[in-house]
Amino acid sequence: MKKVKVGLLLRIVIAIIAGIIFGNILPEIIVRIFVTFNGIFSQFLGFIIPLIIVGLVTPAIADIGRGAGKMLAVTALIAYTATVVSGFFSYGVGNTFFPSMITPGASLEEISESHDATPFFTVDIPAPLPVMTSLVTAFTLGLGIAYLNATSLKNVAVDFKNVIILTIQAVILPLLPIYIFGIFLNMTHTGQVYHVLSVFIKIIGVIFLMHILLLIFQYGTAALFVHRNPFKMLGRMLPAYFTALGTQSSAATIPVTLAQTIKNGVSEEIAGFVIPLCATIHLSGSMLKITACALALMIMQGMPYTTGMFAGFIFMLAITMVAAPGVPGGAIMAALGVLQSMLGFGESEQALMIALYIAMDSFGTACNVTGDGAIALIINKLFKKKQQVPIPKVVEPEI
Template sequence: MKQLFSNLLFKVFLAIVLGIVFGLYLPESINRVFTTFNSFFGQFLNFAIPLIIMGLIMPAISDLGKGAGKLLLLTAAIAYGSTLFSGFMTYFAAVSIFPQLLESQISNVAQIGSSKAELTPYFTIIIPPALDVMTALVFAFVIGLGLSYQDKSSLKLVVKDFQIIIMQLIENVIIPLLPLFILGIFTSMTFSGKVFSILSVFISIIGVIFALHILLLLVQFTVAGLLTKKNPIKLLATMMPAYFTALGTQSSAATIPVTLEQTLKNGVSQKIAGFVIPLCATIHLSGSTMKITACAMALMILEGMPFDFTLIAGFIFMLGIAMVAAPGVPGGAIMAAVGILQSMLGFTEEMTGLMIALYIAMDSFGTACNVTGDGAIALIIDKVTKEKLIS
């Protein structure tokens, strides 16, 4: 029972259920307490996002200057390419499917939003961020790239210490408080009458995202199979123990031993598998990118926001970089993406809370897709190195 209550997915599910119950049955005066907390937490999150971006991206980029040189860069390039492919595949699928799928919900939310009262906080505390999101991104790129060329640098040690502080902030403050934030979001939506339309959206798009996950894995292993001249279905089937392990652990890092073992069974050399699998557990998040892109577009369609190709393309390119720097904790990927969602797509506090809830609800499937795809990348890298394309 203790293990169940420590599981983030269970906490989020419980927060959604309690939010609906509180919104339906508790008086407005009590529900406004949750709205007041959300107002404060939302301000704190806006303050923390630029710090999170700098704390994660600076060390991630600076580390590219170390290690195995060309092999590291090639692996990072293929992982980034896989992430971009996942994002653009999701965009074109969402453009084709979501408007018709969500048509009834769009009208329902619009009618409800115009006729119901909203919960308001008792008071608000403004916490201005030290930097805006785009400034933090550019700053992180400049410092990270500069440090990647430094063999010995005291600033690199400072950046590493800053990364530790940010990881502690995410793991010990933000992630534990997310369920309460989500509870407040669903309490407010239930009070205003929006919640059941939102839940129907959740159910509708989860099936589409799962189908896209399967399609992405088939594409990844088809490419790997063509290059290695092996049966892609057999290669994918061999990786299934890693897929199902990740469903249970919700952690790419915790699944590394199984992913490594199954990758070796696919014929990848020990040297390449031992390098690529741990690295890709950190930098290859194609499944997470798919979830974030799909959920973001669904909410944008629901809110009547524009989602033209140019806007989403820029978002996907930036999201791919954010995923490389995402911390390996449950919900870490969506926390790394929040700043981009707000700065590039114009997400509000309520939309951010919904994104977090929907993402965590599917966290296991995204992680499973990520680690299984790592096996395909290892096959490709192994083939390239055997052909001596890397000296």
């Protein structure tokens, strides 16, 4: 019989439902088993986060810096700006509406602990590097490899990246549903789970509306350059949008995104350059989701925050997430270190961020790849004429 493959999203949904169902019926000794597992797994997450940053960000920065030319610089700048604008848009909407939609309650560290359920034992796994140290290390190594064209060091970085990707795929993602099951099991014991779920539903609804508005804004901005109907251009990108919904992969959607971008009037040469590049560096949809989810969880717990705090978070996250494409759950995995160091998120907040992000993963990917077409339109307007300037005829001098 053919083996049925259950996707990560379905496994997490099952884990959440199972945690709610069994939260009130399992005996304490079983609950303590999951409390013990969650303690060990959270320690492992704290250990692996700096390695994820170094392993994924270093070769990503090296790859971007390896290219040359004005078009690369301009494309990277526009993609980074679009991602940052998406973050501030998400923060502005969330800061305006979330306080009236979300009732502050106890912290997740409190509600994730079941009644009198303590772990059988604990394991302390110190992180090899502080998070900010790992970020600076990754940027320094990546830029140095790109500038020196250090092939040997680049190969080491790529091999280390492959080790980290294997760890994510073989260890973290398979165990993640069990971890989330344990968290919802504990929250059900304290009676706080329904408050958390109500926040989940509100966040998902608002984020879906925001990412539609973001795409309209991006194509409206592109229309200012190309002087065409933004809704028609956006409509032509719908095949790429729905392909991304199904595949949940920017890389797998590149052929469709490329074809639809060319149909929008972008030259094949420019589309062939911009679309694959933006699949790596343009992450507006991911930024929108992570910013909104982080803000909502902070409001739900009554955690203090400021616009300046989120501004620094958004600027740093836009760089860190460059490592995301091609890695399952890559954006949120790369974001864990920034969430921890700049917003003060602990293990429970990080776990719920992962659950929220993956629940909306396909919508974020669809927003990312569809927005790539808008950037290609702008680049095409800025550079196509320069490439098509005719070579001047040589005029023989008069004697």
